[in-house]
Amino acid sequence: MSQEFDLTPDPRVLQMLGEINLPQWRCLAELIDNSIDGFVHAVRSGAPIEAPEISVTLPSADNENARVMVRDNGPGMSFESLENAVRAGWSGNDPLSNLGLFGMGFNIATARLGLVTEVWTSRAGDPEEVGVRIDLDELRTTRSFKVPRQTRPKPHHNTHGTTIVISRLKGDQRGYLARGNNQKTMRKHLARAYSALLGQSEAGKIRLMVGGTRLAPRRHCVWGEDRTVSFPDGTVARAVEHIDVKLAPRRYCTHCMRTLAAAEETCPTGSPSCEVVEAERRIHGWIGLQRYLHNTEFGLDFIRNGRKIEIANKDLFEWSDGDTAEVEYPTDDQRGRGRFVGEIHVDHCRVSYTKDRFERDDPAWSEMVRVVRGEGPLRPIVAKQRGYAGNDSPLYRLYQTFRRSSPQGKNGLWSRVLVVKDNDRAQQMANLFDEDDPDYLTDERWWQLVVEQDKEVLGEKPGEGGETPLPAGFVDEPGTSGTGDTTPTTTTTTTTPPPQPEPSPRRQIHDLSRKYVHPTFRVEYEIQAYGVAGNDPDLPAGLPWVLKLDDVATRTYGFLVDVSHDVFRSTTMTPLDGLLTELTHRTVEFLQGQAQDPSVAGVLADFRKQYCLDSRLDPQEIITLATSVLGDMARAVPTLIEDGQGEAMFAELHVSERDSVARRMANRGVPDHKALIADGRFWDYADPESLRGLFGRHPEIFLDGNYWNDPYASLDFGSEAISEQARTAVRSRYDAYLSDAVWLANQTPSDVERASRDAVIRASCSVRLLKSDVSD
Structure with a gap:
């Protein structure tokens, strides 16, 4: 048997494949496809894999040691099959019934992510694993078409599967893959791409783990088939x-x-x-x-x-x-x-x-x-x-x-088009559907809103009367215009798209770009906000912002703001304040001469009440937010620790803290407190100060992209003393945030009312900074 793999064609081709602009999640999908094909082949060969599983490990930090690993418990490959699998352009798959196709997916995906790829594989009964290491830089330097075959012993002859490890990740790829939010995005894409296979496939129910999280099929939030x-x-x-x-x-x-x-x-x-x-x-x-x-x-x-x-x-x-x-x-x-x-x-x-x-x-x-x-x-x-x-x-x-998003005709019923009038609320409920909230898995909650909307059209108040049969001809039927003419009509609305930001120096401000509706007078504005330089041609010289009506038909406004203007070098003035001031004056002007007689003060107060929730110093809201953020942190602990680590954490608590946790469990009727302690769920019953103590003892659990993105264990300045000093600074900063949040969580609204404004502002900012960067 030859002791080398033949990687013809020229290794430079592999590097060129890595320049193909394939999104990161699709790179992972190419490798996942190979694993799924292995499971399917095993079924068709009469030797299905029990409990098929694919595990994707992603970098936890942006450093030189970052790597990507895809491991499966599939049937594994022989020496010859592995040689073919890593050769560009070769495919042994049946293209009609497998996911793999051209024999280049492996090469494109691995070369796109990193410069070194190792593949190890073995079949049940093989005495050892066979592997190959592909170093693109080395291949280019040596101009060799061949790399040595590697082997390593197996702990058990009956184990089987394939592992792909990509290291020396490219700088841009490493930075992207290590960020928690990006990992969340990739999981979302993969959960949707494999939604059919994750439910039930020819190979059975495949378990797919990505970044330590098991992917569940991402389903469409659709109306029921019986509607x-x-x-x-x-x-x-x-x-x-x-x-x-x-x-x-x-x-x-x-x-x-x-x-x-x-x-x-x-x-x-x-x-x-x-x-x-x-x-x-x-x-x-x-x-x-x-x-x-x-x-x-x-x-x-x-x-x-x-x-x-x-x-x-x-x-x-x-x-x-x-x-x-x-x-x-x-x-x-x-x-x-x-x-x-x-x-x-x-x-x-x-x-x-x-x-x-x-x-x-x-x-x-x-x-x-x-x-x-x-x-x-x-x-x-x-x-x-x-x-x-x-x-x-x-x-x-x-x-x-x-096709319509609202009923046709002024007396049209919403049930005829199956639309929830308050779309923001419909989207909020869809988020609960995505979270598998059992109350929102069916469309009943949406249907209840539609029924209430119809009652309003029929002149009924919510909660009065029962189902009202509709008289014949009450609603315009498909293909009618409502005037007796049965000729089908089509209305095509042509609208001018909202202004697009120039490549430079404008940038869209997503936090400000949205629909604004005055809560009392219902005057609506569609805003597209952009940060611009002071010399922007559409910004009058010396002004911090300007609001322009860009599309009359859709009432779309462009809000251009110079965020570097001196007016914003203040803790009491923000771009949102400037925008709401402009909307206030336009609302007052719009309503002049009508029955309402609004004042600038009243309109502005209403706008701020509606859209400045984050900056409003409402004592009860601040306390609730602090309690909620700490609760999210506590509930995240079981997902961040290793199996069995919960008991050790519980033992670290002071006796009084353990008693407090046990007391809360008893008061809430927890049936199996030992299970909650074992897996770390007991933190949901701990005092806020105890949670702060957990961070003090184990900051590495939460940092480095686990819960917050700030680096901690990954900090390396070449000197252990300097690196430890940097870690101490990170630890102290988050401890200060937690101290403020704990203080708020232990206050009453009257306590907060008596506190100084600056202290409340500081504590509120700390609470917002404690929100998870990566939580699902």
């Missing part, structure tokens, strides 16, 4: 449309990875490696209504063999005649918000080599489009004008009833 809208003519519109269409089989070349045209008997490339097989083809999935509206969080997910290749894609919401493309959805919402979502499986369609897009020139894609949205425009009048006949596609049926 329908019935009309007097007997037609029924459903909130969810299912799709399952079996297409005629087609010939497929497994070497070229392309579907042949119906008239082609052989692959046109004519390569001796071509192998043509007959492939079964099926398009299945669903499309439906999300329970809330959003500017970006809508669209269709396109899936290949269980993995989502494209997420929230909006291509099917456009119609093109070949020359121009027109957006057909959303057009009936003034803010451009949509809610059509879905999951479409097109396993037989070709995808790009980076597996982030289905190839649009594959005939299979056009077939899928015809099945899901039909021929021609979704708008009936436009379709008729363009010579298209009737459309009965799933997307067309959904579009005809639910």
Whole structure:
């Protein structure tokens, strides 16, 4: 047996693959795909893996030792299989039924993240693991095409699986991967991309761990399948449309990875490696209504063999005649918000080599489009004008009833469009759905709001009367204008997009960019805020800010603010104060001459009450916030410590502290206090001062991206004395924050009222600084 791996082609090719701009989560997905394919192959070989698991370890700090590791308990590989697996361009997978495709995903992903990759693998019964180390710098320097085969003993012959370790991470990749918020984002993407496989796959229920967190399938928050809208003519519109269409089989070349045209008997490339097989083809999935509206969080997910290749894609919401493309959805919402979502499986369609897009020139894609949205425009009048006949596609049926975000006509019922009027509240409930709150898993809470909205339309007060049957013809039916004319009509709203920030020196201020509504007079402003330099051409010389009406139709304003202006060098003036001052004056001017006679003082007070919650020194709110932040910290401890560490922590407490914890557990009727102590959940019953003491003893639990992003254990200034001094400074700073939070948590509202304003401001700032940087 050869003692070397042949890595032909030239190793420089591997480095060039690393320049492909593949997002970090997709790099991880390429490696996860290989593990899943291994599990599937084991099932098809008659030797399924029990409890299949994939674990992804991410860097905890941005330093030279940072690395990425992907480990699975799959069937493992032989020497020959491993040699092929790391060779660019080779793929032993069946491209029709596996996730892996071109044989370059491994090379692209690993070279994108780092310069050194090690792979270790073994099968059950193998006496040792076989491995390979790929050092891109070394390969480039030596110009060698070969690297030595490595082996290492196994503790148990029956163990099996594969481990990939990527080290010497590139600087930008290392910094990105080590940040807690970015890890949270990657987990979110992966949970959605593998949502079908994490539930139940051919290989069983796969356990996927990323950064120490087990991923649960990220599901769509949609209205229930039983939600329908019935009309007097007997037609029924459903909130969810299912799709399952079996297409005629087609010939497929497994070497070229392309579907042949119906008239082609052989692959046109004519390569001796071509192998043509007959492939079964099926398009299945669903499309439906999300329970809330959003500017970006809508669209269709396109899936290949269980993995989502494209997420929230909006291509099917456009119609093109070949020359121009027109957006057909959303057009009936003034803010451009949509809610059509879905999951479409097109396993037989070709995808790009980076597996982030289905190839649009594959005939299979056009077939899928015809099945899901039909021929021609979704708008009936436009379709008729363009010579298209009737459309009965799933997307067309959904579009005809639910394209609007509010009822048609002044007496329209919200139940006819399944929309919660208060979309902010609908989104807040959707967040609870994502958190698996059992009260929000079904759509009942949303439906209750819709019913109350309908009662208001019918003149009923909430809580009075029962269900009121609707008289025939009370609501305009689909295809009517409400005037007796049954000709379908389409209204296309063309709006000017809000102003976009210039590349430099403007930058968007996301905290200020939102919709502002005066709580009393309901005057609304859509604000896009940007930080600008003092010499910005649209900012009058010497002024700190300016508010401009940029779009009359949508009442969108641009707020340009020079945050470096002297007026903001103050603890009592912020850009938000400037914005609310401008909105106050515009509201007063708008209401002049009307029945209301508002004052500047009253309008400004209302605006500040609504939008300055973070700076409001309300004693009860401050105390509640401090208690909540400390509670979040306590509840996070079990997720941050090692198994069995809870008992040791409990033993570290003073006797009085342990008694206090036990007393609270008893008062709350905890049935098994020993279990809570073992896994660290007892901290939820500890005094705030005890939690502060925990940080003093174990700051490493919370820092370095675990709970807060500030470095601690990872600090290294080349001298242990200097490094320890830096750690002491970090520890002291957070201890001061905790001291303030503990003080607030132990106060009563009257105590806070008597305290000095400066002391309350300081403590409030400390509480905000204690909010987790990375918590889910």
